[in-house]
Amino acid sequence: MNTDSIDAQREKAKADLKTALATHNGDTKEIAVAEAIALLSSLNPTPNPAQNQTLLEGNWILISAPNFPGKLSDEANRYVYTLGRLAFNKFEPANLRVAIERVSQPIFFKEQENDYSYDIVVEFKIIDENFPELQGVVKNLAVCSPVEDDTLQVMFTGGELIPAVDSDREQIKQWLEIFGSSQTKSQISLLERLTFWLVQKMFSMSQVSAIDPTTGKQSFAIDKSPKGKLKLLYLDEELRITQGNRKSVLVCQREV
Incomplete structure (x- = not known):
């Protein structure tokens, strides 16, 4: 042929x-x-895809469904989750309903660490009737490195919560009112709160930082990083298909 x-x-x-x-x-x-x-x-046209820096690098946009656990039902058939499900239940209010609008992964080689950035950038809109429809971004910060010719090891290092980049002054004010230090904790069961505490203790997650009054940014660090392996099923100049530890498959398209 x-x-x-x-x-x-x-x-x-x-x-x-x-x-x-x-x-x-x-x-x-x-x-x-x-x-x-x-x-x-x-x-797949790319042998040893995990070793191919040229094709790995880029800003990759998820075109398949997000694979976060706990997807909520939605009449509009959107990808709806609680805020807590998007980032280790670290940011409050954890039960805030949000709709995912876009997920991207900027992957670039880091020469000093000899690995790649592997952040999961989730752009969302608040759709909870008790709050204004603000847009924001959750970043699950991570790095990855090749461990086999077709496999990457991924390590999470922390997370960030910020308003959308084009938020105006009034939106920042509303953002601070929702996520600022005066906000109350989510009403969740004692068992759920204990589970969250154990996970955070296991991975040595820091407390969430105080919210920045100018940018609205909050962040946390992970010292004992949870690790996972990611198999590259397909990689070329346009598409990337990966399979995670739990056999979840994601399809991404390179942003032009």
């Missing part, structure tokens, strides 16, 4: 995958999507 024929198959497989994702709301567990992923993965 000649190269042109393989390239044509690959382009068709990519188009079919995007169509399947659009049809099934990005759910990679749907049979049609899983089959499209399997076919495209069999046509």
